[in-house]
Ligand SMILES: Cc1cc2nc3c(=O)[nH]c(=O)nc-3n(C[C@H](O)[C@H](O)[C@H](O)COP(=O)(O)OP(=O)(O)OC[C@H]3O[C@@H](n4cnc5c(N)ncnc54)[C@H](O)[C@@H]3O)c2cc1C
């Protein structure tokens with residue numbers, strides 16, 4: 001009956017998202033007076049899960065799973081959940097987790113709620129709060145099935161330390177060829193850049209930058225802050241930046257700790273996608289730009305003057321604070 | 323090749339989001355409904371397969387009669403015929419089960435859906451549909467080619483891309499990248515006239531159960547006042563971000 005949490009890893013290391021979903025699972029386990037079991041695939045440092053309230057970890061080591069495969073991974077989690085007789089299965093909302101969760105839900109005949117932002121309420125059934133209408137609203141959603149799959153929005157719950165006495169168990173689920181119907185031909189991952197999904201800070205720029213040749217300062221600012229770079233939709237439509245950087249309602253969602261918007265007006269579709277970020281800074285020449293109504297901190301000024309100076313000041317700050 | 327494109331009928335991106343009946347229902351008053359943007363990219367890619375590879379393209383939506391203008395627009399863009407499963411969409415699982423019936427009947431080689439709807443943002447219908455009909459599934463798909471019975475797709479992952487191969491039948495959750503923004507077509511007069519003559523089949527639902535229910539809604543709390551910092555005083559900004567926001 002324990003809560004099952006899928007703790008993702010990459011290159012053998014658990015991701016930060018894994019500790020966040022583990023913290024969340026522990027929160028639910030406390031509400032329901034039960035324990036937390038994690039399932040990990042090809043991760044080496046599972047012992048770190050004990051700091052986040054995990055009681056047991058099912059360790060899967062399988063070379064066939066060295067590359068992510070949604071159907072096979074969903075099958076692993078399905079079998080883990082049946083073995084543990086778990087009624088609640090928790091996943092993150094990384095691209096991979098969002099890919100496998102609907103498959104998992106069908107396997108388990110479970111109701112699935114995505115983009116969850118808080119612990120469930122148990123007084124009237126099982127009700128979770130999730131974002132809807134691209135962050136323009138929250139919906140209280142009840143799940144009526146015996147088994148439930150929950151997708152936790154990133155940075156919605158945070159990391160909560162909770163010492164547990166973790167036990168490790170090897171787990172070898174049975175996989176068939178049918179689980180590998182899709183062949184991963186190649187993976188092209190930018191290794192020296194933080195992704196928008198994993199970043200604590202995102203530096204984003206818009207049409208106010210005038211042209212792609214001016215992105216050097218945006219990249220440098222991102223570099224100093226160890227941030228990911230992003231852009232508004234027209235910037236990617238014009239080919240100034242790759243589509244993968246397009247954020248907003250029709251691009252990637254951003255739910256980061258700090259979002260810095262430079263030369264972005266703050267159109268409703270842009271704001272919808274980034275509003276889950278905790279702190280928003282706007283740098284814009286036009287004090288009437290709508291972004292000033294949505295941000296926490298603002299500078300009315302020319303990016304071409306402010307950004308280079310900000311880079312210098314931040315370098316100084318970093319040098320004094322490390 | 324037979325293609326089915328799943329169309330979700332959603333409020334236009336500029337819509338005011340409000341709720342009525344004690345915050346239990348979305349207020350559709352004054353709201354303009356459109357083809358879900360992710361589905362429009364998919365539909366446009368399907369048109370490419372039609373023009374270049376002779377594919378036939380059906381579209382389907384699960385929804386009431388009020389969704390017909392949206393599905394007619396898909397026909398005007400160039401789809402050959404449409405199905406409307408005549409039931410209110412309640413949640414992703416129910417919609418996927420209804421779509422699965424249409425998909426099985428039509429024996430489609432390729433089913434193109436969107437990565438997520440911009441209203442309920444479930445991000446679940448395409449994956450569930452694939453699993454229910456035993457087809458392969460590729461999510462966040464940004465490029466798709468089909469040759470014979472093999473599809474080659476590129477999927478967006480966190481911080482990169484992955485190239486995948488799959489046999490057919492295949493379901494994708496698509497998004498921008500499948501085609502460019504500039505490839506999207508506004509239906510012309512001829513398309514609109516022709517759409518009126520194309521078949522729009524109203525399909526009886528199997529009345530699948532929903533497994534989740536949106537009980538009530540709330541809007542985000544109004545934001546506090548912005549703190550403006552002088553452009554000549556960037557130390558102040560750094561101080562605020564460090565000590566107040568604890569973000570750097
Ligand atoms: C269906 C639909 C979906 C959409 N989805 C998205 C989406 O997902 N994401 C998205 O971003 N947009 C989206 N849009 C587009 C959106 O409506 C806006 O057009 C877009 O966000 C504007 O981009 P921008 O802020 O870069 O450009 P602009 O609106 O042109 O703003 C540029 C800003 O830069 C400022 N500026 C100029 N010079 C300087 C300078 N030297 N220093 C500092 N500031 C300067 C200007 O004052 C201005 O505010 C969508 C639109 C539609 C219709």
Ligand SMILES: Cc1cc2nc3c(=O)[nH]c(=O)nc-3n(C[C@H](O)[C@H](O)[C@H](O)COP(=O)(O)OP(=O)(O)OC[C@H]3O[C@@H](n4cnc5c(N)ncnc54)[C@H](O)[C@@H]3O)c2cc1C
Nearest residue numbers: 328384411413414435436438439442443444445446447536
């Ligand atoms: C008045 C009204 C009220 C509604 N209330 C709710 C509610 O309270 N809770 C709720 O979850 N849903 C509600 N819906 C239904 C919602 O619009 C969706 O159709 C359905 O819930 C799936 O949403 P999703 O966000 O999970 O889809 P996603 O999984 O995010 O959609 C991904 C893709 O699946 C396909 N798809 C999704 N829905 C449909 C569809 N209906 N027909 C054909 N293809 C589709 C599209 O290709 C779409 O891009 C309501 C709809 C209406 C018209």
